Amino acid sequence: MNNSLQIARILGIPIKIHISFLLVLPFFAWIFAIQPEPFGFAGVESTILKYSLSLLTAILLFVSVLIHELAHSYFSLRYGGSISEITLYLIGGVSSMKEELHEPSKEAKMAFVGPLSSIIIGIVLLAFTSLFNPPASFSDGGGLFLMIFILGYINIILGLFNLIPAFPMDGGRILRAFLAQRMDFVEATEKAATIGKIFAFLMGLAGLFMSFWLILIAFFIYMGASGEEQQVKNRYRRF
Numbered sequence: 001m002n003n004s005l006q007i008a009r010i011l012g013i014p015i016k017i018h019i020s021f022l023l024v025l026p027f028f029a030w031i032f033a034i035q036p037e038p039f040g041f042a043g044v045e046s047t048i049l050k051y052s053l054s055l056l057t058a059i060l061l062f063v064s065v066l067i068h069e070l071a072h073s074y075f076s077l078r079y080g081g082s083i084s085e086i087t088l089y090l091i092g093g094v095s096s097m098k099e100e101l102h103e104p105s106k107e108a109k110m111a112f113v114g115p116l117s118s119i120i121i122g123i124v125l126l127a128f129t130s131l132f133n134p135p136a137s138f139s140d141g142g143g144l145f146l147m148i149f150i151l152g153y154i155n156i157i158l159g160l161f162n163l164i165p166a167f168p169m170d171g172g173r174i175l176r177a178f179l180a181q182r183m184d185f186v187e188a189t190e191k192a193a194t195i196g197k198i199f200a201f202l203m204g205l206a207g208l209f210m211s212f213w214l215i216l217i218a219f220f221i222y223m224g225a226s227g228e229e230q231q232v233k234n235r236y237r238r239f
C-alpha cells in the first residue's frame, strides 16, 4: 500500500499507519480537547495540560487498536495463516493476510479474539477507575484518571461494536465464516460487504438526527466494506 508508512515490526509483521492517520490523529485529539467531562478534557483549565492529555488519549487509542490487531495476527499465525502487514487507521486496523484462513471455524475464532481483547482492555481500565477515587483536581492526576476512563469506555465500545455482524467489522468476518460454509468465499464476502454497506448507510442516516460521531463511524464502515470487498475480488478474480 503506497499510502502507508511503516512505523514498526512486531511478530515479524510490518506495522503501517495509513496516511489519513496524520490528519485523523490531531482531529481526534481536538475532539477530546473540546468534549466536556466524562468524554473529554474541555474542563481542564491549563491549555497545555488539556492538549497534552487529548493527544496522549488519541495516541493510546491507537495503541489499543494495535493490540486488537495483534490479537488477530497472533491467532492467524497460530492457525498457519500469514499476515503480510497491519495497516492502522485510528478507528480500526486492517490485517492483510497473504492467504485467507479457509477453515471457517478458524476464521471465526481469529475474528473473535480482536473484539475480545478490546473488551478485556476496557474492563481492566474501567475496573481501575471504579476501584480508586479520582483525584479532586485535573492537575493532581484527575486528568490521567479521566483519560483511563475514556480509553476504557472507548475500548468496550470498540469491542462491542466490532461484534456487530456487518462487514468490515469482525462480526462481519464471523458472519462471512458462516456464509462461507454454504457458498463460494468471494460470494460470501460480497454478501457480508453488502450487509456492511446497508448498515453504514442506515447508521449515517441515524447520525444526521443523533450524533456527528455516528456519521463519522458510518463513513469508515462504508470505506472499509468497499475496501475489503475489492481486495478479495482482486485476489480471486484475475482480469
Ligand SMILES: [Zn+2]
Pocket (backbone or CB within 6 Å): 068, 069, 072, 111, 114, 115, 162, 170
Ligand atoms: Zn478486529
